[in-house]
Amino acid sequence: xKKTNKILFPIVGFAIMCIYLFPIYWxxxxxxxxxxxxxxxxxxxxxxxxxxxxxxxxxxxxxQFQKYILNSVLISxxxxxxxxxxxxxxxxxxxRKKIKGVGFLIIFVLVVQMFPASMLASPLYSLFSKxxxxxxxxxxxxxxxxxxxxxxxxxxxxxFVSLPSDLAEAALVDGCGIWGTFLRIIVxxxxxxxxxxxxxxxxFAWSEFMYSLTLLNDQKYWPITLGMRLFDGQYGxxxxxxxxxxxxxxxPVILIFLVAQKYIVSGVTAGSVKG
Amino acid sequence: xKKYGSYKSIKKSMNEYTFILPAFLFLVIFIxxxxxxxxxLSVKDANLSxxxxxxxxxxxxxxxTKVISDPYFKQAAVNxxxxxxxxxxxxxxxxMLLALxxxxxxxxxxxxxxxxxxxxxxxxxxxxxxxxxLLSGDNGVVNxxxxxxxxxxxxxxxxTQPGIALFSVTAANIWVGVPFNMILLLAGMQSxxxxxxxxxxIDGAGKIKSFFxxxxxxxxxxISILLMMGIINSFKVFDLIYIMTKGxxxxxxxxxxxxxxxxxxxxxxxxxxxxxxxxxxxxVMVFASFYLHMTQKEGD
Numbered sequence: 001x002k003k004t005n006k007i008l009f010p011i012v013g014f015a016i017m018c019i020y021l022f023p024i025y026w027x028x029x030x031x032x033x034x035x036x037x038x039x040x041x042x043x044x045x046x047x048x049x050x051x052x053x054x055x056x057x058x059x060x061x062x063x064q065f066q067k068y069i070l071n072s073v074l075i076s077x078x079x080x081x082x083x084x085x086x087x088x089x090x091x092x093x094x095x096r097k098k099i100k101g102v103g104f105l106i107i108f109v110l111v112v113q114m115f116p117a118s119m120l121a122s123p124l125y126s127l128f129s130k131x132x133x134x135x136x137x138x139x140x141x142x143x144x145x146x147x148x149x150x151x152x153x154x155x156x157x158x159x160f161v162s163l164p165s166d167l168a169e170a171a172l173v174d175g176c177g178i179w180g181t182f183l184r185i186i187v188x189x190x191x192x193x194x195x196x197x198x199x200x201x202x203x204f205a206w207s208e209f210m211y212s213l214t215l216l217n218d219q220k221y222w223p224i225t226l227g228m229r230l231f232d233g234q235y236g237x238x239x240x241x242x243x244x245x246x247x248x249x250x251x252p253v254i255l256i257f258l259v260a261q262k263y264i265v266s267g268v269t270a271g272s273v274k275g
Numbered sequence: 276x277k278k279y280g281s282y283k284s285i286k287k288s289m290n291e292y293t294f295i296l297p298a299f300l301f302l303v304i305f306i307x308x309x310x311x312x313x314x315x316l317s318v319k320d321a322n323l324s325x326x327x328x329x330x331x332x333x334x335x336x337x338x339x340t341k342v343i344s345d346p347y348f349k350q351a352a353v354n355x356x357x358x359x360x361x362x363x364x365x366x367x368x369x370x371m372l373l374a375l376x377x378x379x380x381x382x383x384x385x386x387x388x389x390x391x392x393x394x395x396x397x398x399x400x401x402x403x404x405x406x407x408x409l410l411s412g413d414n415g416v417v418n419x420x421x422x423x424x425x426x427x428x429x430x431x432x433x434x435t436q437p438g439i440a441l442f443s444v445t446a447a448n449i450w451v452g453v454p455f456n457m458i459l460l461l462a463g464m465q466s467x468x469x470x471x472x473x474x475x476x477i478d479g480a481g482k483i484k485s486f487f488x489x490x491x492x493x494x495x496x497x498i499s500i501l502l503m504m505g506i507i508n509s510f511k512v513f514d515l516i517y518i519m520t521k522g523x524x525x526x527x528x529x530x531x532x533x534x535x536x537x538x539x540x541x542x543x544x545x546x547x548x549x550x551x552x553x554x555x556x557x558x559v560m561v562f563a564s565f566y567l568h569m570t571q572k573e574g575d
């Protein structure tokens with residue numbers, strides 16, 4: 001690489017990154033501005049006075065914001081645990097190829113992960129209504145799992161296929177049984193794959209909107225994505241509060257991303273469901 | 276050994292099925308059954324009072340003729356096409372340029388391109404809210420910047436003017452999808468053998484020439500998969516439109532998934548909403564089969 005490029009390229013790269021991430025920067029600094037500064041005719045690119053006023057407002061007593069966060073944490077965590085419990089063994093079963101019709105089942109999983117939520121929303125609403133489960137955590141958790149279970153089966157299957165098979169065979173000879181081998185040998189050496197899937201399941205559920213919108217009328221079950229809308233009312237938007245809520249809602253996602261960045265990138269290329 | 280073999284092997288194969296049974300039971304009940312239910316729902320006059328009980332009267336293809344003759348359906352379909360063409364082409368183009376740039380080994384390239392992914396990972400509801408604020412007609416920073424550099428003289432109503440709202444939503448979705456395109460193209464580029472490029476440069480081929488004669492043809496499988504996935508994923512776009520425009524003004528920024536939601540959950544015409552879902556299902560299945568055909572050829 002030429003000497004000028006050695007200096008120029010990182011600068012250009014950094015500039016591209018800053019331009020691309022500008023919306024996220026704007027979200028964060030808007031949440032730290034005073035209301036008067038937000039509605040000023042000339043926007044400031046850095047707050048003249050940093051204030052946590054908007055954050056105080058969203059966590060005030062009248063607002064149920066804490067409740068929405070707790071709901072989101074509950075829904076996303078249970079979704080993640082159930083998803084892994086269902087999809088890890090299924091992915092292993094498909095990876096072993098010892099059952100009939102395995103090729104068909106793999107294609108089935110790949111196809112159902114392509115189905116959009118808008119297609120399933122009203123039949124799921126009808127199904128959960130019949131079971132008397134609309135306005136419950138369990139309905140929205142199951143609905144979320146329609147996104148994360150097929151994704152995790154697809155990603156974990158390719159992960160399990162790439163594992164050396166002699167380990168599992170040795171354990172089988174030692175009399176572990178298939179389940180014993182799976183739980184004692186396969187799961188421990190597949191920690192990275194499973195953690196990647198867990199991270200994705202959590203983020204999917206944390207970001208989910210449509211199923212919650214159609215299944216949860218009762219505010220007390222609302223996740224943060226639904227609750228946020230209250231700052232974007234019919235009679236004008238409280239931009240400071242909305243951006244503060246958006247910042248709070250992005251925090252866990254960005255945190256998960258920074259911690260598991262390497263695995264996330266591999267998860268994107270392996271599964272690729274979102275657009 | 277063989278004597279007990281049959282019993283043992285039956286037990287063993289039963290054991291194999293216990294791995295997949297719970298997950299597939301789940302997928303059948305919560306995905307396959309709802310998909311099939313759309314078909315029954317689409318030939319019934321299902322409304323708010325009879326939707327849950329399930330005894331809506333059978334009306335044959337009436338819902339289909341109603342939907343197809345609905346001008347809003349045509350509008351949503353045309354919008355969908357416009358949305359797809361712009362999203363797919365621009366996400367790909369920008370993604371490709373970024374991939375080519377960040378594929379060069381300069382200091383910081385790795386973490387910079389990884390950080391760009393945050394935009395894609397962030398909940399779409401958040402990105403939508405942020406774009407709504409950026410594009411706001413009164414205090415939006417985009418309007419301010421455009422006026423400052425003299426491109427426009429008065430603020431544009433990006434989200435409340437028919438004919439413009441759809442393009443604002445499209446722009447936001449392009450922003451969301453660019454990192455995804457970039458990462459997949461980068462992964463494709465990194466799997467290409469370096470020797471070909473060395474041979475080409477010895478033959479005197481420049482950077483641009485080797486891009487068109489080597490990189491692009493070799494990336495063809497990745498690109499086709501990316502485009503198929505882009506088409507399928509555009510049927511998943513709902514949150515962004517809901518939060519930015521609610522399909523408005525005057526339904527001008529509705530695309531098919533939003534139209535289906537509006538029929539079912541705003542007008543409570545569940546039968547007609549199911550018709551749109553059936554149509555979306557057919558589209559997705561067509562492109563899914565192309566997609567699977569390609570990935571199978573790739574030797575996944």
